[in-house]
Amino acid sequence: xxxxxxxxxxxxxxxxxxxxxxxxxxxxxxxxxxxxxxxxxxxxxxxxxxxxxxxxxxxxxxxxxxxxxxxxxxxxxxxxxxxxxxxxxxxxxxxxxxxxxxxxxxxxxxxxxxxxxxxxxxxxxxxxxxxxxxxxxxxxxxxxxxxxxxxxxxxxxxxxxxxxxxxxxxxxxxxxxxxxxxxxxxxxxxxxxxxxxxxxxxxxxxxxxxxxxxxxxxxxxxxxxxxxxxxxx
Amino acid sequence: xxxxxxxxxxxxxxxxxxxxxxxxxxxxxxxxxxxxxxxxxxxxxxxxxxxxxxxxxxxxxxxxxxxxxxxxxxxxxxxxxxxxxxxxxxxxxxxxxxxxxxxxxxxxxxxxxxxxxxxxxxxxxxxxxxxxxxxxxxxxxxxxxxxxxxxxxxxxxxxxxxxxxxxxxxxxxxxxxxxxxxxxxxxxxxxxxxxxxxxxxxxxxxxxxxxxxxxxxxxxxxxxxxxxxxxxxxxxxxxxxxxxxxxxx
Numbered sequence: 001x002x003x004x005x006x007x008x009x010x011x012x013x014x015x016x017x018x019x020x021x022x023x024x025x026x027x028x029x030x031x032x033x034x035x036x037x038x039x040x041x042x043x044x045x046x047x048x049x050x051x052x053x054x055x056x057x058x059x060x061x062x063x064x065x066x067x068x069x070x071x072x073x074x075x076x077x078x079x080x081x082x083x084x085x086x087x088x089x090x091x092x093x094x095x096x097x098x099x100x101x102x103x104x105x106x107x108x109x110x111x112x113x114x115x116x117x118x119x120x121x122x123x124x125x126x127x128x129x130x131x132x133x134x135x136x137x138x139x140x141x142x143x144x145x146x147x148x149x150x151x152x153x154x155x156x157x158x159x160x161x162x163x164x165x166x167x168x169x170x171x172x173x174x175x176x177x178x179x180x181x182x183x184x185x186x187x188x189x190x191x192x193x194x195x196x197x198x199x200x201x202x203x204x205x206x207x208x209x210x211x212x213x214x215x216x217x218x219x220x221x222x223x224x225x226x227x228x229x230x231x232x233x
Numbered sequence: 234x235x236x237x238x239x240x241x242x243x244x245x246x247x248x249x250x251x252x253x254x255x256x257x258x259x260x261x262x263x264x265x266x267x268x269x270x271x272x273x274x275x276x277x278x279x280x281x282x283x284x285x286x287x288x289x290x291x292x293x294x295x296x297x298x299x300x301x302x303x304x305x306x307x308x309x310x311x312x313x314x315x316x317x318x319x320x321x322x323x324x325x326x327x328x329x330x331x332x333x334x335x336x337x338x339x340x341x342x343x344x345x346x347x348x349x350x351x352x353x354x355x356x357x358x359x360x361x362x363x364x365x366x367x368x369x370x371x372x373x374x375x376x377x378x379x380x381x382x383x384x385x386x387x388x389x390x391x392x393x394x395x396x397x398x399x400x401x402x403x404x405x406x407x408x409x410x411x412x413x414x415x416x417x418x419x420x421x422x423x424x425x426x427x428x429x430x431x432x433x434x435x436x437x438x439x440x441x442x443x444x445x446x447x448x449x450x451x452x453x454x455x456x457x458x459x460x461x462x463x464x465x466x467x468x469x470x471x472x473x474x475x476x477x478x479x480x481x482x
Contacts (some may be wrong), residue, residue, distance in 0.1 A: 025252045027299060029351065029377050034358050035370040046364040051366060055359045060463040062352045063342060063452050073460060097429065098367035105474040109467045116460045133258030137292075140256075140265050144288035147281045149272035152288060153249075156265040159256025193437040194474030198444040198466040200430050204423045205448020206459055207352040216453035219420050220446040223427045227442025230431040 002179055003044065003088065010043045011084050011175065018076025019167020022159055023066065033057035033083075040083030049093065050083030051101035052158050053108075056196055057115060059084055059203015061110045063210060071130065074122020081174030082115030089182055094192050100201030105190040110181045112199065118174040122166065129162045236318035238274050238393065245273035246306050247389040253299045262296035267306070272395055277317035284369050289312070290328065297335040298342025301402070303385045305334060307392025308399040315396075330397055343404050349415035350377055356422035363429050380411065436477055440470070 019032040030036060034054040041050010057079055089103035089111060096102050103111070117164045136155045143151025184223065205223070212219045249270035256265040268291040278284045297305060309327050316323035334371040362369020392399045402408065423445075430441035444466055450455045457465075 016431070023257065026256045027251075028383070029354075029374060029381075032351070032355065032373070034355060034362065034373050038362075038367065038370045048366065051362055051370070054370065055362055058355045058359055059448075060459045062355060063455075063459050065347045066362045071310045096433065097363045100363060105471060105478075108469050111469050113464060116463055117406050120458075120460045127259075130257060130259045133256060133260060135254050136265065137258065137261055139267065139283045140292060141289070144268065144292055145285060147284040147288065149269075149275050149284075149288060152272060152292070153263065156269040157252070159258075159265070160252075188475075191435060191437065191478040192474075193433060193435055194440070194478060195467055195470035197433065197437045198470045198473075199431050199463050200426065201394040201441040201444025202451075202462050202466045203449035203459075204356070204426045204430075205445040205450070206452040206462065207356055208423040208445075209449045209452030210348050210352050211416050212449075212453070216449045219423070220449045222420075222424060223445040223449070224442045226424055227427050227431040227445065230428045231438045 001177070003084070007044060008175075011040060011080060012171055014039055014043060015077045015080045015168045015171030016164045018042040018080055019074065019170075020160060020164055022072065022074070022076045026165045031044065031079070033061065033075060033079035036076050036079035037083030037086070040080040041087045044084040046087035046101075048099060048101045049086040049089070049103065052096050052102045052196070053086040053111065053115070054079060055100065056112065056199045056203060059200065059207050060207075061119065062203065062207035071123055071126040073119035074126060074167065074170060075119055077122060077170040077174065078115045078119030080171050081118050081178060082111055082141045084175060085111035085114065085178040085182065088179065091187065091189065096196055102196050104188075105192050105195045106185050106188055107182055108192040108195045110185055111178055112195070114174055114178040114181060117223060118170050122170055125166055125170075126163070129166065132162075133159065158221035236314060237243070238277070238314045238469060240390075242274045242276075243307065243310065243389050243393055246270045247303065247309060247386040249273060249301075250303055250306055250385060250389060251287055253302055261292065261294045263299070263302070264292050264294050267295050267302075268292045270306055271309065271313070274313055290324070293328075293331075295331060295335055297339040298346065300346050300381055300385045301338040301342035301388070304392035304395070304399045304402050305338060305386030307389040307394070309392075310389070310395050311393045311396040326397065332400075337400070337403065341408070345408065345411060345415075346381065349419075350380055350411065353415050353418045353422065356419060356426060358438075360422055360425045360429065363426070413450055440473065458465070 022031040037054030089107035093101040139155035253266035312327035358373025
């Protein structure tokens, strides 16, 4: 399976936008999985599958915080890869909710793993970019020494280039690896909800541990009781 | 030269604040972004020497939460205005204020926006997406930016009005209310999502609650990174799917 050139271009464009939105500029949170995967799925032809993967990935990285100078996983490109692969995954879909659908278990596992790998691989690469800003700083200091604000601003905006290129490269690499993985995966028709629901559970648990650090066990007990009660009914 | 910062100047600072971290680096952190934003009021200084000194002092290392940088930039603009107007102490007070406030504002902003509003909006958006599809991501973006953009952009104007009293931001009533909303909203929406997952009409519904307990237990102790934990959950799910649902009808 593969995408046509127009879809590739749009997905790379979305990768660029989400890569920059995560930290470099705007930060409107279009880079968060819930939005980026949905948009990627829509571009690739199946918005419902992309959105379902976005719901799953949103919780996965909810505890990843950009504290100090430690970068996040590269969420935007990772979510674009996940959403696009969900849209092109082979086999029938199964309903996760009245409006969300997911692929079968094996394709879903592959696309989630590839997406998570892209996000985690992006973290050290972003760190490397952050460590190599010397030339931009020199350019800005020279401009400031000459009293030229335009040069300071140019040096500043040039910082967007490596971040954007990294985001697009990771999207391209993730899509190539992911589509190859989906092509060679064994065609075992198993219910994708076996993979989706545990991932949803750990993601929600991660998110909730943020607000209940010391009394997290209370939330855990409530979730267990509620989950079992609802499942029984 | 008039030593006044106009509303247009503040609008320009607010615009550049959206690009604050374009050149973020481990050395000077957000310094280039701060200098690029503050360059909007370089007209306060008439001589080349003063402009050089102005640009160089804003290229000093600085790191704070990008949302909370708005009020700080506004306060710095006010002190630059005073310095250009003849207040000999204003520049040193501005440098001191910047050093003193960057840490507390970063801590408040990270807790409020990254660890608070973002997961809250994410869970609320996920619950809505579960039932209504595309409305979920839209609600997520609107909910987050309804707080984010006023602080980041409007904060520049607010900070300019408050000057050195910009620390009042951390005791503002809306900040307290947002903290309460985050404290209660995250668990409530989280439980909603657990209930929705457990209501799926298939055997995998039994996996949601135990997985949520594992997530909250490991997450609260920072034992495992989210990606690794999800990778493990995928593996467990694959094994369970092979055992319990060898094939779909």
